[in-house]
Amino acid sequence: QQPVQSPQAVILREGEDAVINCSSSKALYSVHWYRQKHGEAPVFLMILLKGGEQKGHEKISASFNEKKQQSSLYLTASQLSYSGTYFCGTGGGDRGSTLGRLYFGRGTQLTVWP
Amino acid sequence: DVKVTQSSRYLVKRTGEKVFLECVQDMDHENMFWYRQDPGLGLRLIYFSYDVKMKEKGDIPEGYSVSREKKERFSLILESASTNQTSMYLCASRRGLGTRRFIEQFFGPGTRLTVL
Numbered sequence: 337q338q339p340v341q342s343p344q345a346v347i348l349r350e351g352e353d354a355v356i357n358c359s360s361s362k363a364l365y366s367v368h369w370y371r372q373k374h375g376e377a378p379v380f381l382m383i384l385l386k387g388g389e390q391k392g393h394e395k396i397s398a399s400f401n402e403k404k405q406q407s408s409l410y411l412t413a414s415q416l417s418y419s420g421t422y423f424c425g426t427g428g429g430d431r432g433s434t435l436g437r438l439y440f441g442r443g444t445q446l447t448v449w450p
Numbered sequence: 451d452v453k454v455t456q457s458s459r460y461l462v463k464r465t466g467e468k469v470f471l472e473c474v475q476d477m478d479h480e481n482m483f484w485y486r487q488d489p490g491l492g493l494r495l496i497y498f499s500y501d502v503k504m505k506e507k508g509d510i511p512e513g514y515s516v517s518r519e520k521k522e523r524f525s526l527i528l529e530s531a532s533t534n535q536t537s538m539y540l541c542a543s544r545r546g547l548g549t550r551r552f553i554e555q556f557f558g559p560g561t562r563l564t565v566l
Binding site for chain 1 (some may be wrong): 454480481483485490491492493494495498500506508509540544546553554555556557558559560
């Protein structure tokens with residue numbers, strides 16, 4: 337049930353945009369996005385719930401298409417501080433999800449150069 | 451301020467030793483999790499607990515056990531450490547399921563365990 341993230345890695349110049357995708361083979365109720373900077377713990381960015389809502393966090397936004405079981409994270413006008421590994425975590429209708437667990441993808445490593 | 455602490459940042463153990471990793475949260479959270487993080491494999495769930503004394507296996511429970519005797523503390527136990535358990539171990543916690551079912555997890559700083 338691990339979601340698939342793409343791409344595995346992205347290299348950007350400051351000010352460029354990026355999109356990170358997360359897709360699942362199972363029906364999803366929620367998608368969570370986290371960012372982990374090198375040597376630090378993952379930090380929560382946002383949650384998207386079933387219903388196609390879109391959310392934003394600074395210049396980072398995301399969409400959730402539950403019919404396609406996909407979510408995308410949009411990083412606009414990237415800054416040096418955006419560098420890190422981005423993880424999506426998904427929750428569905430299985431027992432584990434109803435008890436509170438998430439299934440995390442393998443991560444997308446984003447590097448922003450000046 | 452929300453806080454999840456782990457007993458050690460770095461730990462070196464010998465093969466066959468019994469290893470205890472401790473995690474404490476001060477947010478009165480019902481749910482606690484232990485993950486293993488290896489390069490290219492993401493965050494893999496070992497075990498989680500949704501209440502005191504309650505535990506559920508995650509995706510890679512083999513070789514591990516857990517204990518949750520108090521709400522704020524969740525321990526991961528490696529019964530007989532092996533070299534393939536060398537990894538970064540992350541603990542996390544979150545509020546239990548209620549009206550807001552799907553809410554964020556707060557992570558600790560991690561313990562980098564090396565088994566020689």
